[in-house]
Amino acid sequence: MCKQCKISPVYEFTNKIKLCKNCFIKYFQKKVLYTIRKFKMIKKDEVIGYEKKRDFRGVVLFDILLMFSKKAMIEIIKLPTKKKINKKAVSSTIDSESDKITHILIKGKTSQLKEVSPINKKQIKPLYLFLDEEVRLYAKLKKLKFKEEKIKQDNISSFINDLEKKHPEIKRAIVNSYLELYN
Ligand SMILES: [Zn+2]
Structure with missing residues (x-):
């Protein structure tokens, strides 16, 4: 059952906490705002560029940029553009990083x-602290249309994916260790 409202859950974290649809959407949006603040990704009045992509990461990035532009004094603009942009948002996740x-x-x-x-320089990654499975679920719950695209995998990628299956959280651990060492 959902930890907050005792209805049937849509997601279970590795620590066994479960969330229903509405609570998951809230959790996701709050965490995006937290990520933007924590890493000081966006300042007031900035112009943020994005590329229109139709995979699940791309449509979710656009959805949360739209949400953020309504909350904060920023402008979002589709690339390429002649207008000067301050930052470019990209759809990297824990899985990609x-x-x-x-x-x-x-x-x-x-x-x-x-x-x-x-x-990274002018590039910001608002989905940096999310797993692909969380991003994909958010897209589905918000009924965002996306195209399933095959992500290319070499031996190293398959190795990490196999590890993640046996030890969920290994990808998050890699990103967290990196953050501790380099930031
Ligand atoms: Zn709930």
Whole structure:
């Protein structure tokens, strides 16, 4: 049952806490706002660019940027544009970033580690603290239309995905360790 309102849940966290549809949507939106604040991603009056993408990460990024632009004094604008933008929002998640971090470490290209932080130069990643499965569920619950796209996998990616199945939270642990070391 949902921890808050005792109705049937749509999601269960690894710590066994369950949430119903409305509580999950609230949790997701609150956490996005927290992520934006925590990493100081967006300031007042900024113009935030985004690319229109039709995969689940892309449609959720747009949905939360729209929500944020109504709450805060910012403008969101579709790329490419001639207008000057302050930042570009991208749809990276725990899954995409843990995958990149592991590739960088295994291949020894540590100079690229800066690129996987929540803010990389003008690039911001509001979905940085979410798993793909949470992002996909949010898209479904909000009835956002998206196209299922195959994400390319090499041996290293399959290795991490297999690990995550046996030890849920390993991807989150990779991203959290990275944050502790580099921020
Ligand atoms: Zn609930």
